Amino acid sequence: MGKIRVRNNNAASDAEVRNTVFKFNKDFGQHILKNPLVAQGIVDKADLKQSDTVLEVGPGTGNLTVRMLEKARKVIAVEMDPRMAAEITKRVQGTPKEKKLQVVLGDVIKTDLPYFDVCVSNTPYQISSPLVFKLLQQRPAPRAAILMFQREFALRLVARPGDPLYCRLSANVQMWAHVKHIMKVGKNNFRPPPLVESSVVRIEPKNPPPPLAFEEWDGLLRIVFLRKNKTIGACFKTSSIIEMVENNYRTWCSQNERMVEEDFDVKSLIDGVLQQCNLQDARASKCGQTEFLSLLHAFHQVGVHFA
Numbered sequence: 001m002g003k004i005r006v007r008n009n010n011a012a013s014d015a016e017v018r019n020t021v022f023k024f025n026k027d028f029g030q031h032i033l034k035n036p037l038v039a040q041g042i043v044d045k046a047d048l049k050q051s052d053t054v055l056e057v058g059p060g061t062g063n064l065t066v067r068m069l070e071k072a073r074k075v076i077a078v079e080m081d082p083r084m085a086a087e088i089t090k091r092v093q094g095t096p097k098e099k100k101l102q103v104v105l106g107d108v109i110k111t112d113l114p115y116f117d118v119c120v121s122n123t124p125y126q127i128s129s130p131l132v133f134k135l136l137q138q139r140p141a142p143r144a145a146i147l148m149f150q151r152e153f154a155l156r157l158v159a160r161p162g163d164p165l166y167c168r169l170s171a172n173v174q175m176w177a178h179v180k181h182i183m184k185v186g187k188n189n190f191r192p193p194p195l196v197e198s199s200v201v202r203i204e205p206k207n208p209p210p211p212l213a214f215e216e217w218d219g220l221l222r223i224v225f226l227r228k229n230k231t232i233g234a235c236f237k238t239s240s241i242i243e244m245v246e247n248n249y250r251t252w253c254s255q256n257e258r259m260v261e262e263d264f265d266v267k268s269l270i271d272g273v274l275q276q277c278n279l280q281d282a283r284a285s286k287c288g289q290t291e292f293l294s295l296l297h298a299f300h301q302v303g304v305h306f307a
């Protein structure tokens with residue numbers, strides 16, 4: 001933990017300016033956004049309406065929070081560090097913003113989230129992935145999430161089939177949401193600066209969500225992205241995968257009062273499905289939703305599930 005003085009090096013009205021001494025905790029991903037232009041840019045990109053309830057993850061000292069309180073009806077800020085929660089509470093005390101801010105102390109991943117229209121976060125990078133999936137599972141779905149991530153994580157979110165960074169995360173998130181890269185943010189805009197560059201993305205959950213069970217989709221993606229440059233046929237030849245497919249098939253048969261044939265051979269069942277979809281020689285790194293959906297559908301048709 002480095003001892004950092006947060007000082008006023010910008011416009012006088014910015015309270016990122018408070019002369020507060022904090023020991024920023026790197027374990028909590030505490031990299032405070034010190035550039036007011038970037039903070040304002042992020043809030044502008046959120047396109048908040050006066051009727052909006054905003055969820056902010058990790059308000060820190062409140063540099064995004066105070067700007068959002070000017071635009072929205074309410075901001076619910078979930079913060080894990082009690083010192084930061086106290087700081088943001090103090091920052092709005094005695095101002096008209098006080099009544100619009102609700103600070104929730106705790107780990108956002110373990111918190112049952114209330115209703116919100118938009119989520120905004122300069123995200124603690126260690127919770128990037130669980131946060132994205134938590135937001136995608138939120139019901140009713142928020143209108144949008146404007147989230148700062150490490151540049152590489154952001155680029156994975158938007159990567160398309162064939163791009164070097166395309167991975168299970170890309171295929172997964174793009175099934176449930178439209179994702180756009182909206183802003184690059186250099187490390188010197190933070191105090192203390194992180195080791196890597198950052199980017200802001202906009203995630204708009206599809207509404208209504210696709211009629212698909214998340215666990216099924218993710219279960220299939222886990223297999224085909226096991227080694228994304230291997231063929232899908234090779235992924236399904238791994239012995240642990242063959243065993244899992246067989247177990248899942250037998251469970252499905254017993255739940256549906258079906259007899260498992262005496263000469264049942266799981267390898268031929270798998271080969272048949274892959275041939276039907278013509279995907280034995282395809283590689284996940286080059287496949288998109290159409291291919292994965294057709295594969296999932298064909299497995300379901302023969303009683304193989306992945307959840």
Ligand SMILES: C[S@@+](CC[C@H](N)C(=O)[O-])C[C@H]1O[C@@H](n2cnc3c(N)ncnc32)[C@H](O)[C@@H]1O
Binds near residue numbers: 034058078080123
């Ligand atoms: C990168 S800082 C952002 C601070 C502020 N929003 C800003 O932009 O200047 C991340 C903040 O998230 C908080 N935090 C870390 N992990 C968290 C978690 N699991 N749940 C809620 N807040 C968390 C940290 O304490 C820190 O205040």
